Amino acid sequence: MGEPASASGSNDNETSTPTLDVEWDADNRFLMNHSVKTFSWTGLTVTVKDRQTKEARDLINDISGDVQQGELVALMGPSGCGKTTLLNVLARRPAASGAKVLGDCYVNGTKVDVGSFGRMTSYVEQEDALIGSLTVRETLKFAADLSLPISVTKRQRIDRIRTLLEAFGIQNQAGTLVGTPIRKGISGGQKRRVSVASQLITCPKILFLDEPTSGLDSKASYEVMLYAKELARANNIIIIASIHQPSTTTFQLFDKLLLLSGGKTCYFGSIGNVDSYFGQIGHPVPAYTNPAEFLLDIVSSDFGGASGQAPERVQQIQYAWSVSGESTAVMNQVTERTRESEKQAGALSAEDMARPGPVTVTAALLHRSFIKSYRDVIAYGIRIVMYLGLAIMMGTVWLRLHPSQDYIQPFINAIFFGSAFMSFMAVAYVPAYIEDRATFVKERANGLYGATPFMVANFLIGLPFLFLISMLFSIVSYWLSNFRPDGSAFMIWVMWMFLDLVAAESLVVFVTSIFPNFVISLALVAFANGLWMSVGGFLVTPTILNPFWKYVFHYIDYQAYVFQGMMVNEFSERIYSCGDGCHCMFNSDLASQCQIRGTAVLQQYGYATGRTGKWVGILIGIIAVYRLFGWIALHLRRT
Template sequence: MIISKDLFLLGDQDYLRLPKDDKRPRKIERLDNGVANPQEPPGCMHPLPAHRPIELTFTNLTVTLDDKRQVLRNISGVVKPGQVLAVMGPSGCGKTTLLNCLSGRTKLDSGCIHLNRERLNKRCKRRICYVLQQDVFFPDLTLRQTLEYAALLRLPDSLSRSQKMQYVDHIIDVLDLNNCQDTIIGDYMKRGLSGGEKKRANIACELLTNPALMLLDEPTTGLDSHSAYKLMMSLKKYAEKEGKTIVVTVHQPSSQIFHMFDKLLLICNGQTAYFGDINKVVNFFSGIGMTIAPHYNPADFILEQVKGTEEMKQKIIAAAKRAQDDYYHQELLNLNCTCDKYLNNYRHNHNNSNDNYNCQSWPINAANGHICTAFSDSSTDSNEKCYTAITVNEDEVRTLWLDSQSHSSTSTSDEDFTWQWPTSFWTQFKVLSQRNFQEARPQMLSTLNWVQTIALGLLAGLLWFQLPRTEQSLHNIQGWMFFSTTYWMLFAHFGTLSSFPPEREVINKERQSGAYRLSAYYLAKMVGELPLTITLPAVYHLISYPMLGMHSFSTFFTLLLFLLLNTIVAQSVGFFVGAFCMDMQVSITISALYTLATQLFGGYLATNIPSWLQWMQYLSMVHYAYQNMQIVEFSDGELIKCDPVKSRYTVCDNSTSGVIPASDIVNAQGASFPLWLNTVILFGFLIVFRLLGYLVLRFIRKPK
């Protein structure tokens, strides 16, 4: 909506148009009547400004999948603010595909989608909320925590924390979630919210941004009749009270729910079987000889008809096409935005054989004052730009035609607009770090993991208890080092591997809704989970190393740092593999091969490595951590004494001191580097795999 050449509406705020190199938004807060107001009334129940109501129009949508199967063919419809459109049809008819199209997630073969008079573009998508059929949440967070984090991320920084929490309270009250707000979400292993409560929680997360258009995919699936009715009643009241536009796909609703809807779009074989008012669908089927029995659910009846024989389906589709044309003529809405068809219809209706029509001679209904603003691109005859009908006076035709041309250049190009995230990078990073920490803590620091860590630390300490610093005990000391590095490598790697796939679904959903930057999430995940990642290895080291025979605090802390560094590197590798491999079995297989190879070439299990395989040592993260632990342990304190009978080290034969230098011990196990270089290589592993994980999420596994 263009107010002036320097002002355009963006989402829930108004911004002045800026030069491309000027990133500063100049915000003007507005009242509901559209008048600029420099101050918002304090204590408002709805801290977000009201969106402009949206009229959704979709025209001749056609979609073909990769297997060349046409899922949708020439689907059209219109939904006005305050109305609820039900999309019904048999399983596999294309209901979810239609919602994906309306949300901009599926590419169209042909057709156009408009919100008011603006063609669907990147900016428009920010005003749409899409509630998926699957309820995707972090299971260990409570309902209130989930909504609070969503509010902190998706509501603008101009609102204080108390205002955001006030809005959370309002949404909880609207959707009647007060009694379960402190219950965890839960999953198949942990009992939490019921099915109906999860559905309402899913909707609540999307309502936080005060969207103008809501798309809901099968919100009543899996609910009992009472829960489904209660949910749909909440949505109906919300649409009427707030002036929202709602599109819902339903499979087979009860009669009570069916009569709540304002409009119905019935799909059969990917085509329109009926579109119109919900209270006229029975008359439509009666008009083609399909009469409903008394006291019969209309939803059940119409689904039975569209599941009938192929002849019956074609009869319904043909009747729907005739009724659809009549409906559009009566409502004076052009849902087929092609110049040729409009002109041909106009010629036919007025018995005019004049061929000198052009796309700027539009048919005008003087009584109702409607005009179709479809036009052909003068530069490319094959390209068409589509706009829905608008109501004008006859004297205003030329003015609005020029305005439509100006508006088309604005709405179809995103180059002039810089999307402003709802919150700053720092806010996103801070909130996501807190959420990652709170969500991962129950799993990473579970009671089972604590028991396992303490028991393993005691067992390792008892097994290698107070080993003497002699050559005979050298292999046992090295055994403790190698065991510690490999165990915590596997623990961190496979722990990340198993926890990331469920989290990926939540992240994809939030990224699709534009909640935060991927870079903010990625950095917050590394920082937020870092304390949890290092806690258990530190406790293990604190228990086992003193029992081994600690001789200095500096050695204790240095060994701990290298153990933790190796653990964090292993976590990075697990995150990369988990992000890259969609199949869990494939990721486990790849991880098993890599971690086993890392152990084999670590320098402890095999020392006589063939020359043609020695390069594999340089790819083993354990190799560098294990080397550093040996250098630190054997260079400080009491040195290792040579075997007086038969030593494996030549230095013992020529030395009078009778001790083995740390360099000889390390060199005996293959290629070795100095301490600083091993540390640099470990940090290189860390940076490379973290960066690869980000690139995979950014370019390969981005949500569609």
């Protein structure tokens, strides 16, 4: 976008806009029985408690409106006027933390339950909820897999995706990646088209757009809204979009305008009546002026100039609307629609379009995550290289250690370094999980799935990659450092390394689910790993560790179980020579033979043999608890 229209761009638009309806057979009906002819609301008020004064404060106050099918409506107003709050209320989303919502919304003059309303609407966030490592077609495919019922056949899904690609003029970019910070993809305007198209998979009758032109130049903004307008008219969809400061040509695309200031209505009606209405109340729109900019200027109370009359002017405009004939006409229209609906006694019902089951959703998320993982080098590619570098460094620093007492401490140091720093470097997973979590939050808000499928898919997709990392790291470092030369011992080492990484990544999921901020999550995960290193048993042995740290943190430290498991794996069945002079550093039953039995080393640390199964069970329990807490955090936190 922003450049001249593509092959499917303006020329196609001049002829026709493809409708979004596809042929469903009788057994696979998908669209709702009843079309949405009108969407209206009355007396919408959102009240919160002011943090400073502790008094009730209205975010929006007594907002009413009425929209008909095929119309494109603009929500405009200065920053902080309540546009997003109103859009969220209309879309049945949380308005604000602790907010009290009053008023009613009607579809075809009838109140509709939340479930039915959710099936007939879609919401496009201000920020594109797109995965950059997917192609445009794949983005729409996974949107279909996550939202369409199983009864919709594969052929119907393909037809639906093709229709949407053509409707939005992005069929030529179908095989192009959306784009990541490393790999360039489609343009900003095309991303907005893909975002809208992905929400139209379910054939919604009402579409909410939050700042659809944010970050786009005037050309791209115009093209995005032009597609929206043609979409609304060709498919009888109601589209309500909050928009900040459109150009004149973009502003003229809208059918109706709802102008807000300070949470109150300044105007609601046809775009064509803006000039006459504001002229009647003493604020005529100057010639050769962008009407959108003019309206935003006169309803803004933040900058009043030297006269300081901006607040009074805004109050006058709000009062003029409240007593105007246009305002009364809107209220009468909403009232009349409800009366007609009561006479017909026909409650609006939707075809029972069940969402895909949890198994289907989880499988779709796994498939999508798999594609993302091998295409997005940030997710695992860079981490694999990073861990291989760590393995080479470890293997060459602790190169070919000998089974003699002079090398016992270097063996122990190598075990600590390998286990502790492998888990510490799991902080590199923070940005990838934050991106995945952001996608989940937006898709959950649209009712696609909950925390359980996301958490299960996130856990399962990481296992093969973490096992691959564990194996590659061990192949390099284990044999270079000359740990116990035994195949079973090597596989046990790999097992501990794998469980270490799974636990460390689970810690990242837990912390980042609570604090989805890169800097905060990074700091907390790093701090937690530092704590685990301190109480894990290497820096201070468990036999002399301070009781507070031992009983509060040591026993829940996953690194502690990995360290002692690796220690037992290395020393339980190995014998070390005491060297020249036969001065043995550790006393064992082999001292007379000038040798040290490895179990003597374990005794100094207080580690017993034969407990590997117990430690593995505890470690799996710790992983499960981290994931459970992460699930609880995702379930409770909605943003």
